[in-house]
Amino acid sequence: MTTEIQKSLxxxxxxxxxxxxxxGLPLPPGKKYLILTCMDARIDAAAAFGVDLGDAHIIRNAGASSRDALRSILISEQLLGTREIVLIKHSGCGMLTFTNEAAHSLVQENLGPEAAAEIATLDFLPFPDLDQAVRDDVDFLQKQKTIPESVAISGWVYQVENGLVRRVV
Amino acid sequence: MTTEIQKSLxxxxxxxxxxxxxxGLPLPPGKKYLILTCMDARIDAAAAFGVDLGDAHIIRNAGASSRDALRSILISEQLLGTREIVLIKHSGCGMLTFTNEAAHSLVQENLGPEAAAEIATLDFLPFPDLDQAVRDDVDFLQKQKTIPESVAISGWVYQVENGLVRRVV
Known part of the structure; x- marks a missing residue:
């Protein structure tokens, strides 16, 4: 079976x-940096953040969580030579709109107790304050012993309303 | 301090x-699907996979691991209404080039025993066979009780040498 989305792909x-x-591009990122941003559908990371093909790793997850991205970040730095982390969360993020309790209740309601039990210990990593979440995530990265102090880390917010980034930290 | 990369951004x-x-785009993805692909610098997900702004969540991590992406996938489906998962790994992936043991040894060597201890239990999720890894990841997703059977799941390989995708499962 082929869906419309697969046909279009x-x-x-x-x-x-x-x-x-x-x-012919090599495996390691040419400009030795990584961008960590959200999976949000309103973000075209390459275009909005000016990344040419081959320049940078782009990691994306729900909320641009640095905790969730740590495995990927370590592979990028320890194995593939990146030396700078650019963390970009965004306005209007879904992670601002729910709590862990609400998400777990929703799974229970939609899919039943077996499904809810399967993810009982999952932290969805929502956050109530955008700029504070950027600061917290940068702080989390700076505290990792596996990320050397020589790695530059900056934190930003992308504004889905006007396409602009602003620096937070 | 502002780095060259930050200036360019x-x-x-x-x-x-x-x-x-x-x-003015809404928060939920307009075409109700998500793409899970690798963080690799040679992938421009929006351009290569034909995603218009607002259409789809794009999740990216080292190796396009479905296990690593599960939190984001659940948020996408349970909270934001996506109904299809398109998993795309790629040729020449870094995850084909090392083992967990090698990665842990490298951290120990580069950063010392304290850093190594901090991530002692981390699974870097490398894989030795590309197509098998696609099949395994699709299988993993299909087995999740939190992902209903009504969600279409397909697995692909993107070829960094010529820009083409091919379907695996």
């Missing part, structure tokens, strides 16, 4: 590949 | 925002 990818000229 | 973002016209 194949068609639009074929158009992309038809004009593709960057087949 | 601000400059290129200002150019993006100057032409930005999509400030």
């Amino acid at each position: 194949v068609e639009r990818n074929a158009a992309y590949a038809g004009k593709f000229t960057k087949g | 601000v400059e290129r973002n200002a150019a993006y925002a100057g032409k930005f016209t999509k400030g």
Whole structure:
């Protein structure tokens, strides 16, 4: 079975590949940095943050959580040579709109007790204050012994309303 | 202090925002799907996979691991209404090039025993076979009680050499 989304993926990818000229790029990011941002559908990370193909790792998860991204960050730094972390959360983030309790209740309600039990210990990592969450995440990264002090870490907010970033820390 | 990368981010973002016209998009993804792919610098997810702004959540981590992405996937589906998962790993992935043992040894060597101890239990989630890893990850998702059977799940490989995707499962 092929869904409409899968059909569209194949068609639009074929158009992309038809004009593709960057087949020889090396594995490690050319500009030795990583961007950590949210999975939000309103963010085109490469375009909005000016990342050319091959320049930077781009990690994305719900809320741009640095805790959730730690495995990927360590691989980027320890194995692939990145030396700078750019953390970008955004206005209107879904993580500002619910609590852990509400999310667990919703799973129980929608999918029943077995499903709820399967993720009973899961922290969805929501946050109530955007700028504070940026500061907390940068702080979390700075405290990791696995991230050397020589790694530059900055924290930003992307504004989905006007496409602009502003620096928080 | 402002790094060259931060300067470039601000400059290129200002150019993006100057032409930005999509400030009114809603929070939930318009096409109700999510793409899970790798953080690799050679992937421009929006362009290569034909995702227009606002259409889909894009989750990225080292190796496009579905286990690592589960929190984000659940938020996408249970709270934000997505109904399809498109998992895309890629050729030449860094996760094919090392083992957990090698990664832990490297951290010990580069950063010392305290840093190594901090992540002693971390699974870096490397994999030795690309297509098998796609199948295993799709299987993992299909077995989750928190992901209803009505959610379509497909697994793909993106070829960094020529920009094409091919379906695995």
